Amino acid sequence: MRVESARVAIVSGGGCVGSVPKSGYLAIKGYISTMIRSKEWPPGHLLPTETELAAQFDCARATVNRALGELAEEQIIDRRRKAGSRVRDGRERMANLKIQFxxxxxxxxxxxxxxxxxxxxxxxxxxxxxxxxxxxxxxxxxxxxxxxxxxxxxxxxxxxxxxxxxxxxxxxxxxxxxxxxxxxxxxxxxxxxxxxxxxxxxxxxxxxxxxxxxxxxxxxxxxxxxxxxxxxxxxxxxxxxxxxxxxxxxx
Amino acid sequence: MRVESARVAIVSGGGCVGSVPKSGYLAIKGYISTMIRSKEWPPGHLLPTETELAAQFDCARATVNRALGELAEEQIIDRRRKAGSRVRDGRERMANLKIQFxxxxxxxxxxxxxxxxxxxxxxxxxxxxxxxxxxxxxxxxxxxxxxxxxxxxxxxxxxxxxxxxxxxxxxxxxxxxxxxxxxxxxxxxxxxxxxxxxxxxxxxxxxxxxxxxxxxxxxxxxxxxxxxxxxxxxxxxxxxxxxxxxxxxxx
DNA sequence: AAGTGGTCTAGACCACTTA
DNA sequence: AAGTGGTCTAGACCACTTA
The missing domain is CATH 3.40.1410.10 (Chorismate lyase-like)
Structure with a gap:
């Protein structure tokens, strides 16, 4: 029931086609990614706080924290205590290069x-x-x-x-x-x-x-x-x- | 007190010099990294289960799970349900390449x-x-x-x-x-x-x-x-x- | 001083995989 | 059937940063 409401939020929030998130934190991640990639949340945009997102998705804050933590690791957002989470300007990206002898x-x-x-x-x-x-x-x-x-x-x-x-x-x-x-x-x-x-x-x-x-x-x-x-x-x-x-x- | 015991385990476990972990999950990560990089745990070696590590470090299983999860993401270990976590053979690595226009x-x-x-x-x-x-x-x-x-x-x-x-x-x-x-x-x-x-x-x-x-x-x-x-x-x-x-x- | 993220706990239920 | 990892919860305390 709770997970369902999150899924509904994704589909209505950004029209993310074909990627059905399997679990709660991926649902939140997908929703935020969609908002950013559709430019509804442009670079510099302040995201809702973890507490707000937890309320919106009806889940624990730790679940939101995991989603935002992964987005920060992927360099999509910047996170700072008290200052909150912001959409990065995407001018620097990282790619994975395979190292093989x-x-x-x-x-x-x-x-x-x-x-x-x-x-x-x-x-x-x-x-x-x-x-x-x-x-x-x-x-x-x-x-x-x-x-x-x-x-x-x-x-x-x-x-x-x-x-x-x-x-x-x-x-x-x-x-x-x-x-x-x-x-x-x-x-x-x-x-x-x-x-x-x-x-x-x-x-x-x-x-x-x-x-x-x-x-x-x-x-x-x-x-x-x-x-x-x-x-x-x-x-x-x-x-x-x-x-x-x-x-x-x-x- | 609990964190302290984990730190002791690191220092005694692998002689990891100069990198004092700030928090619990990093302590566990550091300990496992050291065991692998010192070849005490060679490729293919089966790691202790999350439950065992949680007991060893006197922490919650979720803390161990985070440490092992990051090591898996860094391609140091492979994790499979029921089969447990194993040290990878490190012949393929990934490096981060900066993408700049x-x-x-x-x-x-x-x-x-x-x-x-x-x-x-x-x-x-x-x-x-x-x-x-x-x-x-x-x-x-x-x-x-x-x-x-x-x-x-x-x-x-x-x-x-x-x-x-x-x-x-x-x-x-x-x-x-x-x-x-x-x-x-x-x-x-x-x-x-x-x-x-x-x-x-x-x-x-x-x-x-x-x-x-x-x-x-x-x-x-x-x-x-x-x-x-x-x-x-x-x-x-x-x-x-x-x-x-x-x-x-x-x- | 107050708000926000970082981390941890103890417990839970489930999914997957092997025996 | 049993063991293991994957994920989540509700709550907690702390660290950092800004106002």
């Missing part, structure tokens, strides 16, 4: 993943892996280059650096060399870090191994991975894609 | 935004703006080209298409031409849509207006905007950036 990205396309190692050498710690304020620079680094194949087609050129004391197992490998990303994921599937997307021209090595011409545009992803507990940067992965590759997301 | 992106850098219109012409509806299953193709389209300046430096080359019946105001403009994105944001700040990032070579027009050489790599963003209430595609914006531009996010 090379091996996983190829598997997700339904293709076989194969890694061909081109280079493995020790080097000094690059700037990107140096902690801010860090004085001990004695730590060594493994620099790798290799190509990831998606079912016999070269798909990604990878150039990476791994801090030695974070990945001792990478320095003990003999025989067939595994893709570095596989070792990473086996070690810790919950890395945090940053991703930077840019464009560059293919140099001779990249062009040869990706099967394109020198100077063709490449899309680059550069991951900087940090250790989950301490936040120390432990690895840099630079991944280059042929120009037919693109990155998509919805918002 | 050209004018807003330049303002956010603290620079002045100026738009120079290069072309405005009518054309047929491009494929990208055709609704799936749509039969009425009589709708016309405005095609624009222009450059966005960030304090006198050309920053973005924009090529866009706007469905006429969605943006009648764009077709009535006289005098100085506003940047299309400004008209869009004034009309509706809450567009949904998709973003596709790719790379290409600068052609003559793009190179001349961005002040770079023909053939230099560009980063492209292509937005397809849909109407908030009906989901119809109403505009396509192709934005090209010089190769010194990059897109960053954290995860």
């Amino acid at each position: 090379p091996c996983r990205e190829i598997e997700a396309m339904g293709k076989d993943h194969r890694y061909v190692s081109l280079k493995r050498e020790m080097c000094a710690l690059p700037m990107l892996l140096q902690n801010i304020g860090e004085t001990r620079l004695e730590d060594q680094c493994l620099r790798t280059e290799g190509v990831h194949y998606a079912s016999e087609t070269p798909f990604q050129f990878e150039r990476s650096w791994f801090r030695r004391n974070a990945f001792p197992e990478l320095f003990q490998e003999g025989g067939k060399v595994k893709a570095p990303c596989i070792t990473l994921l086996e070690k810790n599937p919950f890395y945090h870090g940053s991703l930077c997307v840019s464009a560059s021209k293919a140099n001779h090595i990249e062009a040869r191994h990706l099967g394109i011409k020198v100077g063709e545009p490449l899309i680059n992803k550069e991951y900087i991975l940090t250790d989950g507990l301490e936040g120390t940067p432990v690895a840099v992965m630079q991944i280059r894609y042929k120009p037919d590759y693109s990155i998509s997301c919805i918002f | 050209p004018c807003r992106e330049i303002e956010a850098m603290g620079k002045d935004h100026r738009y120079v219109s290069l072309k405005r012409e009518m054309c047929a509806l491009p494929m990208l703006l055709q609704n799936i299953g749509e039969t009425r193709l009589e709708d016309q389209c405005l095609r624009t080209e222009g450059v966005h300046y960030a304090s006198e430096t050309p920053f973005q080359f924009e090529r866009s298409w706007f469905r006429r019946n969605a943006f009648p105001e764009l077709f009535q403009e006289g005098g100085k031409v506003k940047a299309p994105c400004i008209t869009l944001l004034e009309k509706n700040p809450f567009y949904h849509g998709s973003l596709c990032v790719s790379a290409s070579k600068a052609n003559h027009i793009e190179a001349r207006h961005l002040g770079i050489k023909v053939g230099e790599p560009l980063i492209n963003k292509e937005y397809i905007l849909t109407d908030g209430l009906e989901g119809t595609p109403v505009a396509v914006m192709q934005i090209r950036y010089k190769p010194d531009y990059s897109i960053s996010c954290i995860f």
